[in-house]
Amino acid sequence: MNLDLLFSSFMHEIGKATSEMEVYKALLNSVKSVLKYEKALVMKEDKVVYYEPEMLDIHKFEDYIAWIKQRLLPAFFSEEDKFIGIIPIVKQNKLLGVILLLTKNEPNNEILNLLQTFAFLTGVTVENLILLDQIKKSEKFMSDVLNSIKEGIFVLNEEGKIEFLNDFAKEILDLDPHINDFLKSAINDERKILTKEFNSHYYTVVKVKFNFSNETKYVVTFNNVTYEIELEKLKQLDKMKTEFVANISHELRTPLTAIKAYTETLLNMEVDRESQREFLETVYEQSERLESLLNDLLDFTLIESGTMELEYSEFDLCELIKEVVENLKQLAEKYNVKINVNCESVSISADKRRIKQAIHNLVDNSIKFSDKSKEKRYVNISVEKKEENLSIIIKDNGIGISQEDKEKIFEKFYRGDRSLTYEVPGTGLGLTIVQEIIKLHGGKINVQSTLGEGTTFELVIPYRK
Numbered sequence: 001m002n003l004d005l006l007f008s009s010f011m012h013e014i015g016k017a018t019s020e021m022e023v024y025k026a027l028l029n030s031v032k033s034v035l036k037y038e039k040a041l042v043m044k045e046d047k048v049v050y051y052e053p054e055m056l057d058i059h060k061f062e063d064y065i066a067w068i069k070q071r072l073l074p075a076f077f078s079e080e081d082k083f084i085g086i087i088p089i090v091k092q093n094k095l096l097g098v099i100l101l102l103t104k105n106e107p108n109n110e111i112l113n114l115l116q117t118f119a120f121l122t123g124v125t126v127e128n129l130i131l132l133d134q135i136k137k138s139e140k141f142m143s144d145v146l147n148s149i150k151e152g153i154f155v156l157n158e159e160g161k162i163e164f165l166n167d168f169a170k171e172i173l174d175l176d177p178h179i180n181d182f183l184k185s186a187i188n189d190e191r192k193i194l195t196k197e198f199n200s201h202y203y204t205v206v207k208v209k210f211n212f213s214n215e216t217k218y219v220v221t222f223n224n225v226t227y228e229i230e231l232e233k234l235k236q237l238d239k240m241k242t243e244f245v246a247n248i249s250h251e252l253r254t255p256l257t258a259i260k261a262y263t264e265t266l267l268n269m270e271v272d273r274e275s276q277r278e279f280l281e282t283v284y285e286q287s288e289r290l291e292s293l294l295n296d297l298l299d300f301t302l303i304e305s306g307t308m309e310l311e312y313s314e315f316d317l318c319e320l321i322k323e324v325v326e327n328l329k330q331l332a333e334k335y336n337v338k339i340n341v342n343c344e345s346v347s348i349s350a351d352k353r354r355i356k357q358a359i360h361n362l363v364d365n366s367i368k369f370s371d372k373s374k375e376k377r378y379v380n381i382s383v384e385k386k387e388e389n390l391s392i393i394i395k396d397n398g399i400g401i402s403q404e405d406k407e408k409i410f411e412k413f414y415r416g417d418r419s420l421t422y423e424v425p426g427t428g429l430g431l432t433i434v435q436e437i438i439k440l441h442g443g444k445i446n447v448q449s450t451l452g453e454g455t456t457f458e459l460v461i462p463y464r465k
């Protein structure tokens with residue numbers, strides 16, 4: 001009998017086993033080729049877990065088994081004309097089980113040693129299989145937990161490569177592959193928490209750095225907060241609409257009250273010619289204010305329905321600016337604001353009425369939001385020619401716009417906090433209209449502002465359609 005060959009065939013068999021039962025089967029197979037047995041079984045914690053080909057009456061051998069369990073060494077006992085062999089499965093002095101054999105032949109020492117080695121290796125393999133099973137179970141448990149979370153979880157390495165992602169993370173990545181590039185940049189971003197929009201969904205993104213096996217890793221989580229943000233926006237819009245209604249009533253009532261009071265006076269009292277003229281001028285001014293308010297409302301409905309249209313014509317932009325300044329002369333005097341224009345004659349193809357309206361709204365704002373605490377108040381209007389565009393720059397040294405307000409001033413009905421505090425007349429529609437006009441012309445608006453210092457609006461409009 002070639003023991004080396006037997007040993008290596010045992011190793012081969014046992015190595016293929018994927019379950020505890022397969023290990024015992026391989027073990028008894030190999031034992032059989034060393035020692036022909038009639039019956040064999042494997043016990044674990046006093047229970048038979050495997051037998052071949054038939055069960056043995058273990059109660060008869062309980063004393064032997066108990067003795068072997070104490071000694072932790074194999075032994076064969078004569079039983080009538082046969083032998084009963086008991087081989088403990090031991091690993092590091094710990095009993096994992098026993099093998100029971102009923103055989104006609106008593107093995108020699110060499111075979112006994114081999115059986116002992118088989119038993120030991122079986123113990124090691126079974127323990128490894130149990131350990132592997134536990135690892136697989138806990139891995140499955142962890143992945144089930146992570147996949148049940150309705151939050152996208154990404155684990156990245158130092159280069160920003162995804163090393164793990166849960167089911168929710170897969171879903172959002174499928175919806176918008178840009179997330180991949182974002183993740184790469186996110187690991188170098190100073191911010192640990194931020195809100196980002198992907199594919200019309202808003203996410204609160206949280207980044208945590210950690211160390212694993214001496215390597216830096218990042219966990220980046222995506223929490224979908226679209227509902228909360230939409231709700232917040234709706235609340236904001238609702239608040240702005242309420243303010244708008246209150247504001248518009250005020251905006252309507254003020255000129256109406258003035259018109260009514262002056263006409264009543266003119267109708268019921270003797271007034272000299274000079275005062276008559278003064279009163280009528282006020283009535284005219286206030287009706288103009290009403291007219292412009294109605295025009296703004298009309299324009300707003302055009303924007304909302306997407307039906308604002310442009311009528312292109314060729315005109316001199318500087319002439320137009322001068323007209324705007326002329327129209328706003330009285331308002332500028334009232335607010336003690338000096339308007340300076342720096343413009344060389346330049347022809348442009350655009351909607352004259354709408355461009356005039358846009359410039360008017362901006363200059364009107366610059367005057368309205370001038371800073372009363374400053375002795376010299378100004379609005380500088382200049383035009384710069386660029387390759388394909390014209391830039392109209394309106395710079396004031398007024399009260400300025402806060403960073404927070406700057407992000408919202410183009411929204412419909414939005415009025416900066418300070419316009420309410422300073423009781424500046426308006427509807428919050430001016431800039432919405434300006435933006436739409438410039439957008440329809442294929443241009444854009446830039447704003448720069450510092451609180452307390454002033455504001456610069458730049459309208460960039462293409463020369464031609």
Ligand code: ADP
Binds near residue numbers: 365419
């Ligand atoms: P309104 O002037 O009717 O309030 P707008 O849409 O024209 O509405 O402007 C929105 C807001 O932008 C204003 O309420 C104000 O807070 C801010 N704003 C606009 N222009 C200026 C400016 N030149 N200086 C300071 N604040 C400004």
